[in-house]
Amino acid sequence: MRRIEFDLDSAKATAVLLEDLAPKACETIWNKLPLSGMAIHAKWAAREFMLHLGGKNRIILEPEGPTKESVADTLDSVPFGVGSVYYFYRQAGVLRGVQRDYSPEFQRELCEFAIFYGHSAPSMQDPGRQPDPTKSVDIWFATLEEPIPKNFIAKADALNYEGLKPLVVRRM
Amino acid sequence: MAELAEDDAPKTSHNVWNMLPLKAPALHDIWSGQVVFFFLEPTRVFEYENVSRVLDVCPGDLYYYYRAPHFFRGAPYGKAEASEIGLVYDRDSQPWGPRGAKGVNIFGQVVENLDGFARVCERMIHQGSKTIAIEKI
Numbered sequence: 459m460r461r462i463e464f465d466l467d468s469a470k471a472t473a474v475l476l477e478d479l480a481p482k483a484c485e486t487i488w489n490k491l492p493l494s495g496m497a498i499h500a501k502w503a504a505r506e507f508m509l510h511l512g513g514k515n516r517i518i519l520e521p522e523g524p525t526k527e528s529v530a531d532t533l534d535s536v537p538f539g540v541g542s543v544y545y546f547y548r549q550a551g552v553l554r555g556v557q558r559d560y561s562p563e564f565q566r567e568l569c570e571f572a573i574f575y576g577h578s579a580p581s582m583q584d585p586g587r588q589p590d591p592t593k594s595v596d597i598w599f600a601t602l603e604e605p606i607p608k609n610f611i612a613k614a615d616a617l618n619y620e621g622l623k624p625l626v627v628r629r630m
Numbered sequence: 631m632a633e634l635a636e637d638d639a640p641k642t643s644h645n646v647w648n649m650l651p652l653k654a655p656a657l658h659d660i661w662s663g664q665v666v667f668f669f670l671e672p673t674r675v676f677e678y679e680n681v682s683r684v685l686d687v688c689p690g691d692l693y694y695y696y697r698a699p700h701f702f703r704g705a706p707y708g709k710a711e712a713s714e715i716g717l718v719y720d721r722d723s724q725p726w727g728p729r730g731a732k733g734v735n736i737f738g739q740v741v742e743n744l745d746g747f748a749r750v751c752e753r754m755i756h757q758g759s760k761t762i763a764i765e766k767i
Binding site: 499500501502503504505506553558559577616618619620621622 | 657658659660661662663664722726728749752753755756757758759
């Protein structure tokens, strides 16, 4: 069982890779680590932050594993729950126009890690992540270990109050 | 610059007008898209007036949202009565919260320099909270 660490401005949380559900994604991501950049808070999905993956950090993956649609009837296995960690990719054009609040590289096409550190929006009203397998890829590849450290949650909340903070994702 | 919707939401417009000038720490919304908002001080909270509460908003809308006491069970959002004023600065937005879509009273509309205001709102994603000041003109 491989584990990874999220180091958000010195507040740390660990996660278990879901190698049984998404083996190819886990292998590719594991081989890319460590990855670092500035964490940015979500504006649609509630208590979630992202690490945009650009330049040498860019990762392009094929769809794999469960989706929120495929486990919709499984109450004990709901993606986008607290602690879920996602790889997400969207082609240009999924969102209309550009996301001016993102750096130029990510304003139309985007790949990122999405870390759900608290409640997510009840039905994920995120227009950038509407299911369209031809234009986007959502892979649930890790789960934060519980309890999620309180200082990590506080630091993630502070992204909303204080702005971007450095994030490092590394192997354990 | 914004105009109050005194015909559509007279009580809310009147109450907000009488609070001005207002200065408060504004946050970027994390549920609703391209929205910034600030909480009113507890002494200034008032209940919804009996006009349409809308779920769909447009860029430039100013809205009032009221949350009754015990709406949440407690942590992390608290049990206290609360209200907020929100400003929708771009499309792909809908007021949401932990319990789903929020019906809001639209009490005004930005009529000048929404683009310039939106650029500052976008920077809040990177820079965090900023002070918002609203005054009569």
